[in-house]
Amino acid sequence: MPERSFQHILLTGGCGFIGTNFVRFVMEHRPGVRLTNLDALTYSGNGESLRDLEEDDRYRFVHGDIRDRALMDGLVRECDAVVHMAAESHVDRSIQDASPFISTNVGGTQTLLDAVRQAKTEGHDARMCYVSTDEVYGQLPLDRPDLLFREDTPIAPSSPYAASKAAGDLLCGAYHHTFGLDLVTTRCSNNFGAYQFPEKVIPLFVTNLIEGEQVPLYGDGRNVRDWLHVLDHCEAVLTVLERGTSGVAYNIGGNNERSNLELTHEILRCMGAGEEKIRNVPDRLGHDLRYAIDASKIKRELGWSPTRSAWPEALDSTVAWYRDNDSWWRRVKSGEYREYYQKMYGEPAS
Ligand code: NAD
Numbered sequence: 073m074p075e076r077s078f079q080h081i082l083l084t085g086g087c088g089f090i091g092t093n094f095v096r097f098v099m100e101h102r103p104g105v106r107l108t109n110l111d112a113l114t115y116s117g118n119g120e121s122l123r124d125l126e127e128d129d130r131y132r133f134v135h136g137d138i139r140d141r142a143l144m145d146g147l148v149r150e151c152d153a154v155v156h157m158a159a160e161s162h163v164d165r166s167i168q169d170a171s172p173f174i175s176t177n178v179g180g181t182q183t184l185l186d187a188v189r190q191a192k193t194e195g196h197d198a199r200m201c202y203v204s205t206d207e208v209y210g211q212l213p214l215d216r217p218d219l220l221f222r223e224d225t226p227i228a229p230s231s232p233y234a235a236s237k238a239a240g241d242l243l244c245g246a247y248h249h250t251f252g253l254d255l256v257t258t259r260c261s262n263n264f265g266a267y268q269f270p271e272k273v274i275p276l277f278v279t280n281l282i283e284g285e286q287v288p289l290y291g292d293g294r295n296v297r298d299w300l301h302v303l304d305h306c307e308a309v310l311t312v313l314e315r316g317t318s319g320v321a322y323n324i325g326g327n328n329e330r331s332n333l334e335l336t337h338e339i340l341r342c343m344g345a346g347e348e349k350i351r352n353v354p355d356r357l358g359h360d361l362r363y364a365i366d367a368s369k370i371k372r373e374l375g376w377s378p379t380r381s382a383w384p385e386a387l388d389s390t391v392a393w394y395r396d397n398d399s400w401w402r403r404v405k406s407g408e409y410r411e412y413y414q415k416m417y418g419e420p421a422s
């Protein structure tokens with residue numbers, strides 16, 4: 073597939089963790105590209121993270137919702153590429169209440185697809201990249217390290233979050249097949265890096281330790297995740313957008329598996345904290361045991377592999393970012409998040 077270049081990317085969810093990093097990555101590495109960031113600024117969207125770009129002519133922020141069809145119709149017509157990241161993204165919240173997940177991740181994705189479809193019928197063909205997740209594959213057993221998720225692994229999501237992302241993923245496939253939309257999909261493992269909302273395990277544990285609090289480890293800590301630096305993910309998404317084959321999904325992974333207990337020990341080491349900081353708390357309901365990615369297809373076909381994800385350096389620099397950006401996460405860890413934290417862990421977020 074020859075490389076495509078785009079003039080104007082519409083990004084949804086650009087004020088979230090990966091979105092913020094993606095905006096910065098595109099601004100730095102694609103100097104000829106303009107980017108419109110459409111975000112509803114839910115609890116996890118933070119306009120402050122990109123405030124410094126407001127004066128840049130190549131960047132525009134639009135405050136709006138992907139479920140607003142008229143708004144999406146207008147924005148899609150202005151762009152030649154759509155990168156769809158907007159979502160409710162936290163598994164624990166989907167266990168508390170699945171409704172916003174179905175509404176945004178399924179209904180919102182359908183609305184966006186209909187806008188892209190409508191534009192196509194009017195002769196305006198925009199390529200769309202759906203940022204899916206490795207969680208659509210469900211879980212792998214702990215005692216079979218030889219097993220990895222491949223792109224042809226059956227879709228079998230476990231949590232309401234994963235099921236809503238899988239529905240979006242399948243809808244994208246259906247719109248490509250039925251209406252001929254130019255559509256590529258990425259399925260990535262766990263990201264870490266700057267600007268991640270501190271409900272997710274790495275920033276939660278790091279900021280708790282900065283505040284002198286304990287870290288809540290679910291269950292026996294044996295569950296395994298594969299960790300990828302967010303900028304590696306951003307580069308991979310851009311690679312798939314520019315070079316991926318239409319209608320095809322690509323796995324993205326860091327080849328960097330850790331159990332949660334190993335991860336916790338690494339974080340304690342970075343922070344100079346001891347074992348007494350671990351607080352064992354009840355397990356997540358339906359907690360997936362292991363995620364592990366076979367990312368050989370994207371390497372073989374598109375030439376991408378991670379270069380920023382190796383530990384301990386990548387974890388150390390991430391921890392340093394949270395140490396250096398105290399005011400960013402302290403603002404985020406207030407408001408609605410306090411109530412959520414109390415409900416989850418039975419004590420107030422300090
Ligand atoms: P995030 O929760 O940090 O950000 C989500 C963003 O979407 C927020 O800015 C929020 O305001 C916005 N949003 C939510 N609902 C919206 C709506 N209805 N309309 C417009 N904007 C809305 O999430 P993230 O971790 O940055 O994840 C981004 C995407 O990447 C998600 O689609 C997620 O499923 C996927 N993903 C995440 C990871 C990970 O490790 N974080 C891994 C693989 C895939």
Ligand code: DAU
Nearest residue numbers: 161162163205206207261262271272273288289290295332
């Ligand atoms: O695999 C990709 C997915 O990674 C993305 O699709 C999701 O959007 C993203 O949130 C992430 O999901 P996880 O559930 O794996 O991430 P989380 O940070 O919530 O949890 C990581 C692991 O840490 C998981 O096994 C649960 C555990 N955990 C999490 C929290 C918040 C704890 O032990 N204690 C905690 O307090």
